[in-house]
Amino acid sequence: MKNYKVLISYFYLKDAEVSPFANHILSNLTGNTNFTLAEGMLTNLATADATYLDLYNTLSPNGTRTNTTAKNNARAEVLDLLRQLASMVNLQAYGDKDKLQSSGFPLAKTPEPSKPLNAPEFVSVQVGKAKGSILVQVTNLKQADFYVFAYTDDSTITDPAKMQQVSSKQTSVEITGLTSGVTYYVSAAYRNASDKVYYAPITSIVAP
Numbered sequence: 001m002k003n004y005k006v007l008i009s010y011f012y013l014k015d016a017e018v019s020p021f022a023n024h025i026l027s028n029l030t031g032n033t034n035f036t037l038a039e040g041m042l043t044n045l046a047t048a049d050a051t052y053l054d055l056y057n058t059l060s061p062n063g064t065r066t067n068t069t070a071k072n073n074a075r076a077e078v079l080d081l082l083r084q085l086a087s088m089v090n091l092q093a094y095g096d097k098d099k100l101q102s103s104g105f106p107l108a109k110t111p112e113p114s115k116p117l118n119a120p121e122f123v124s125v126q127v128g129k130a131k132g133s134i135l136v137q138v139t140n141l142k143q144a145d146f147y148v149f150a151y152t153d154d155s156t157i158t159d160p161a162k163m164q165q166v167s168s169k170q171t172s173v174e175i176t177g178l179t180s181g182v183t184y185y186v187s188a189a190y191r192n193a194s195d196k197v198y199y200a201p202i203t204s205i206v207a208p
Contacts, residue, residue: 028104
């Protein structure tokens, strides 16, 4: 199920678009029973918009603008109030698409679910630099956000997800604090935003 939200940043609006958009939001939220807004939020937006519109429409007799700083400050005030309202809409709509759309704010694009990454084809496991340590390494995968290394000394655990784990942005880690002479079972996985994780076949090594 997609978790819909509305956009909260409107700095992309051109100067000429700010006031019409603010009025569009005011029209949609006034009397909208889907949302309970703090007292004064809509009034503050209407006031800020009126100030901005007046400054935007004010030019010198020769048609040039001399109030750029004031106009930009008023614009920023309107956009900040729109951001506050959009955030409140997201908070109260709980992802309900119809409620969100009733606010007048445009929906944010929802990212496509990440596809699960395949298991590493090969996991290198070697004795570490110190006693009781091992080096575990996988090949680099650019689609991976990070790497998960799983290990245990319990031969009955066959699911790497239930083993002790170390996460790293690097393709290799040194696992320390192991008991010398004990056999450890090791696996690894590539991770991204997907909930599904595929681990490499378990390999074993005797800790030095």
